Amino acid sequence: MNYNLNQLNEEQEKQSTYQALKRLLKFISAERKNLILALIAILVNSGLLLLGPLLVGHTIDTYIRTKQFHGVLVFGGILLVMYLIAMVTGYIQTKLMGGVGQRMLYTLRNAIFNKLQELPVSFFNQNKAGDLISRVNSDTDKLNQFFSQSLMQFIGSIVTMIGAGIFLLSINIELGAAALSPAIAIVIFTIALSPWIKRKNAKNLKSVGGLSAEVQESLNNFKVIIAFNRRDYFRKRFDEANQENYRTAIGAGLANNIFVPVYGLLSSIAQLIVLLFGIHLISIGQFSLGFLVSYLSYCTNFYNPLRQLAALWTSFQVAMASWDRISKILLLETNLQVIKNDETITSDALIEFKDVHFSYDDSKEILHHINLKFEKGKTYALIGPTGGGKTTTASLISRLYDATKGTVLLNGKDIRSFSAEERTQKIGFILQEPFLFTGTVKDNILYGNSQYKDVSDDELTKIIEQANLNALLAIFDEGISTKITSGSDSISLGQKQLIAFMRAVLRNPELLILDEATANIDTITEQLLSSILNKLSKETTLVIIAHRLNTIENADEIYFVNEGEVQQAGTLKDALNMLSKGKRVS
Numbered sequence: 001m002n003y004n005l006n007q008l009n010e011e012q013e014k015q016s017t018y019q020a021l022k023r024l025l026k027f028i029s030a031e032r033k034n035l036i037l038a039l040i041a042i043l044v045n046s047g048l049l050l051l052g053p054l055l056v057g058h059t060i061d062t063y064i065r066t067k068q069f070h071g072v073l074v075f076g077g078i079l080l081v082m083y084l085i086a087m088v089t090g091y092i093q094t095k096l097m098g099g100v101g102q103r104m105l106y107t108l109r110n111a112i113f114n115k116l117q118e119l120p121v122s123f124f125n126q127n128k129a130g131d132l133i134s135r136v137n138s139d140t141d142k143l144n145q146f147f148s149q150s151l152m153q154f155i156g157s158i159v160t161m162i163g164a165g166i167f168l169l170s171i172n173i174e175l176g177a178a179a180l181s182p183a184i185a186i187v188i189f190t191i192a193l194s195p196w197i198k199r200k201n202a203k204n205l206k207s208v209g210g211l212s213a214e215v216q217e218s219l220n221n222f223k224v225i226i227a228f229n230r231r232d233y234f235r236k237r238f239d240e241a242n243q244e245n246y247r248t249a250i251g252a253g254l255a256n257n258i259f260v261p262v263y264g265l266l267s268s269i270a271q272l273i274v275l276l277f278g279i280h281l282i283s284i285g286q287f288s289l290g291f292l293v294s295y296l297s298y299c300t301n302f303y304n305p306l307r308q309l310a311a312l313w314t315s316f317q318v319a320m321a322s323w324d325r326i327s328k329i330l331l332l333e334t335n336l337q338v339i340k341n342d343e344t345i346t347s348d349a350l351i352e353f354k355d356v357h358f359s360y361d362d363s364k365e366i367l368h369h370i371n372l373k374f375e376k377g378k379t380y381a382l383i384g385p386t387g388g389g390k391t392t393t394a395s396l397i398s399r400l401y402d403a404t405k406g407t408v409l410l411n412g413k414d415i416r417s418f419s420a421e422e423r424t425q426k427i428g429f430i431l432q433e434p435f436l437f438t439g440t441v442k443d444n445i446l447y448g449n450s451q452y453k454d455v456s457d458d459e460l461t462k463i464i465e466q467a468n469l470n471a472l473l474a475i476f477d478e479g480i481s482t483k484i485t486s487g488s489d490s491i492s493l494g495q496k497q498l499i500a501f502m503r504a505v506l507r508n509p510e511l512l513i514l515d516e517a518t519a520n521i522d523t524i525t526e527q528l529l530s531s532i533l534n535k536l537s538k539e540t541t542l543v544i545i546a547h548r549l550n551t552i553e554n555a556d557e558i559y560f561v562n563e564g565e566v567q568q569a570g571t572l573k574d575a576l577n578m579l580s581k582g583k584r585v586s
């Protein structure tokens with residue numbers, strides 16, 4: 001399945017837009033109360049600000065021209081109260097919408113993170129971590145900014161504009177029409193340019209993701225960079241990504257700001273039209289000075305929000321581009337669904353492959369026609385040349401991927417019919433590169449272990465003793481309290497493998513897969529591990545992937561995995577023979 005977020009197919013793109021809209025509506029409906037209150041506040045605010053110019057015009061014509069200063073004071077007082085109320089309503093809407101924006105940020109980040117937890121390994125193979133981080137952190141914040149700062153300004157500007165437009169047309173329709181005529185040009189200009197602006201912003205956000213991916217990759221590989229003195233290589237790659245970001249940011253900035261001067265110019269033209277046409281109307285006795293002052297104010301009230309709208313429209317376009325990137329993650333579904341299957345195929349094996357084929361992508365089949373059986377309580381070894389398909393076979397056993405064709409059975413049932421909890425309880429997998437979390441050895445040993453989730457340090461020490469793991473724990477200076485720092489560089493690779501080993505053994509799985517799990521461990525400790533494995537329950541099935549053949553001496557059966565085919569190798573001597581030839585014997 002295609003999980004590449006930057007190259008979704010047409011159907012996925014269409015679905016993403018639809019899902020995005022649905023999700024946005026769901027979110028908006030959850031915030032209905034706050035949005036309505038904020039809307040009332042903004043309506044009151046805009047209404048009061050719109051009434052101002054009319055009162056000023058009235059005061060000029062009625063009181064100033066007739067020199068009734070008492071009336072001027074009264075109307076001055078009324079205007080002051082109106083502006084104070086407008087300030088309070090402005091504050092209320094800012095506060096309410098700030099909350100809405102933050103809740104949106106919180107909800108979306110959780111939703112994306114939860115989705116990332118659900119998605120299969122293929123998704124992470126096809127996307128760069130840096131780009132995903134940028135979607136979780138930066139794109140969600142762009143939406144927060146839009147909701148907390150821009151949305152109500154957006155609505156407020158529209159209300160003020162419409163109100164000012166109505167006042168302009170109702171006082172004098174000819175003058176009103178003349179004042180509003182430049183706005184038509186603005187509307188056409190905005191509609192024509194919007195798709196281009198959205199594209200420019202989407203490009204810019206993509207390049208931010210690319211930049212973040214570069215940083216992440218070079219930080220992850222900093223040791224290799226220093227060891228090979230390849231700083232120039234990463235510097236060049238970063239510089240290219242940075243340049244791309246710079247270019248797209250300039251492009252987006254230009255697109256985002258193109259409205260401001262055009263709107264400014266048209267607003268000035270409108271003022272000029274009103275002034276000239278208004279003076280003409282006054283000179284022929286069809287208009288009053290007070291109304292001309294009101295008109296100039298309404299012109300400002302109409303064109304200023306319009307200019308603001310230009311900036312807000314940009315913020316809207318950025319938010320939409322961000323929303324698009326976020327919803328592309330949210331729409332994805334794992335292809336590793338649990339299927340309903342009560343049918344038990346008679347199989348005495350714990351794991352059985354029935355004519356299994358597998359490919360990571362459509363381009364190349366990695367495993368072909370695999371038939372094998374792993375029985376309860378036996379030890380199996382998978383050997384073979386590098387890239388032969390051992391890890392891939394093990395990944396199918398633990399359902400990191402599904403077979404492209406054929407079936408993998410666990411306890412005689414399709415492995416796809418087991419829930420993730422059931423499956424991980426039954427199957428333990430010690431990966432080639434164990435991953436540890438920041439915390440203590442205890443945190444890492446108990447990771448994902450529901451049985452011993454809340455045990456105390458003393459209890460855990462006893463459990464470790466009972467599982468014969470105490471000799472391994474002794475390798476760590478402070479036992480289970482030894483600290484593991486971020487990136488787990490504070491301990492050696494062999495020590496990491498020991499922790500992964502203890503983690504897997506304590507889960508007491510029915511099947512334990514060790515993928516090169518002792519490759520970095522000294523011979524004495526390796527013998528210790530081997531004796532621990534021997535003491536595991538007689539029911540436990542072991543699958544050992546190893547390049548060092550001494551680690552598989554005690555295997556009941558050896559399989560030779562090469563060029564995507566799995567063959568029984570017979571004795572250790574036969575296996576050695578096959579390995580030295582590097583291909584299958586037929």
Ligand SMILES: Nc1ncnc2c1ncn2[C@@H]1O[C@H](COP(=O)(O)OP(=O)(O)OP(=O)(O)O)[C@@H](O)[C@H]1O
Pocket residue numbers: 125360361366384385386387388389390391392393561
């Ligand atoms: N995530 C992946 N995406 C695409 N191809 C992959 C992926 N992982 C492995 N492959 C390919 O699948 C083939 C088998 O790889 P696999 O890791 O199973 O081999 P292996 O026998 O375990 O090798 P090694 O002994 O080096 O661990 C290789 O050709 C490899 O390039």
